[in-house]
Amino acid sequence: MPERIDLSERLFNLTCALLTAGNGLSKAEIFATVQGYKENYDPAGDNGALNRMFERDKVQLTEVGVAWRSFIPKEAMDDNQEFRYLIANEDFVWPKGVSLTAKQVALLNLAAQVWAKASLSADANRALHRIRAMGESADSSSWIGIAPRIRTHDPAFLPLSTAIETNSRVSFDYLKPGDLEPTVRNLEPWSLQNIAGQWMLIAFDLDRDQPRNFLLRRIVSDVDIQDVSFDPPQNGEVALALEQLQQHKDSQLAKIRVKPNSAAWFHFDLGQSQTEFETSFLDLSLFAEELMEFVDEIEVVSPTELADLVRANLLKVRVAHA
Template identity: 40%
Template sequence: MFERDKQSLRDMGVQVETFIRDSDMDDNTESRYFIPAETFVWPKGTSLTPNQLRLLELAAKVWARASFSAEASRAVMRLKALGMASEGLELAGFAPRILTNEPGILQLEEAARDRLEVTFDYRAPERSVERRVVHPWQVRHVAGQWLLVCWDVERQDVRNFMLKRIVSRIKPTGEQFEAITQAQLEDALERLRLFTLQNTAVVSVVPGTEAWVHFEMDSHAHGGSTTYEFNFMDVHLLAEQLRVFGATVTVHAPSELRDAIRSGLEKVANAHA
């Protein structure tokens, strides 16, 4: 079996293992391949109705144009292999599209899965570009931004890197790191949650504008209010997002966000003066 074929099976979640008899250790043509039954058995007593399968297929279509589209399609293929064929998706026309727009997201997901150390160039706010070497733990979507939760090798500490601030190709170093514990990951995610809660923005928008639609779609019921309060990860990235709405958005807090928006608009005005 070719290595690419084994990798294709593994990408679909099929755990292929290799067995070579002691007498054939010097001859890999005698390799035997098998799939452990316990890794490919549907949980006992679990079944999916046609409606449930259609909902899963709908979820896959939501990701159809995102970086996870191939993985979502493979997951649906495995579900169909159970014998519960889809009867057609009446809701397909209503399926939204999730766009990640982050070219490195899938590579980081794979590096986290395979415990591969990677390196990339990163531009922090108002700082020069720095080379980072990290152990990817998990890719998360937090407060409207994709970020990487990881171990920074040089700083010997947990770090969160915004994917939008990665300014180079993500390259594996060839090193593999030790698997982390669930407790380590949970601690990192709790620190991330607490950090996010410390950053709260309050804005108001003009009703009926693009900004109003943007916030109304992402918010809970406000009872007709046009003032929104939400958490954010990066004040400069948030300023970039709000700047496009111009005068239809008024920032009440924090002052750093107002300053960042004003500074960006002044730069645009000066560049076109």
């Protein structure tokens, strides 16, 4: 029984091999020379287990951001079409001339801590190891006692991020507010955006033939990542979608009356003698939900749809507790 090589060691050996091989390595060469493979290599066998291991390892490298290339050498085009693999140095290293100050490293540290315990903390910590490898130590003195946190409790977040990274089509069931049954959406996912604490997916809706926005928490099924790729959005398309969201928000105004000294009065930061305020909102249902916490202390003056929705929400709470 050959000695078992740990996953991290095999990946490290594979990376070194692909970085140092100027002309790339064929799969057979990798299996014959790289520690973690060569112990189990049988030049005469079909090496099915090694092939599967190599496929998994390639995915792992991509996931941690080590970009490998594969190509068929020109001279082999005609006969034996065997792929060769390599990691190009320019794909691997930081661009030349990037250096960080101690203050910048401190900011980057704090930025990584924003994800503490959330599903992105592993990626954030790996990024920190690479950032620290650039050499500078953090000057965290001005950030002591600050612990900002964002969470990603939406189960759809990581699958959607993966689909965006690989330009893969997705589908999922989406429950629009007011609908009783979810509908299936077929999309080309473009970007995930956190707007005022809510995660939103900007995607091209293939059935409606235009970009649409989806709140992650209204996704009610697993995200099905399909084996169909698409061309990523043009430069500026995501920015345009975001701008349209902002314009949409600016165009929707609500007027709310608030009891003085109430939690709502504190929350919305009203002036000393102020009892009404106007605000714009992005999504009627979302804003109604934000108001629900203060529902006994406020009155929606306008628009009527908002007032109706707040009342309907209250009735739902009543029915659920009858």
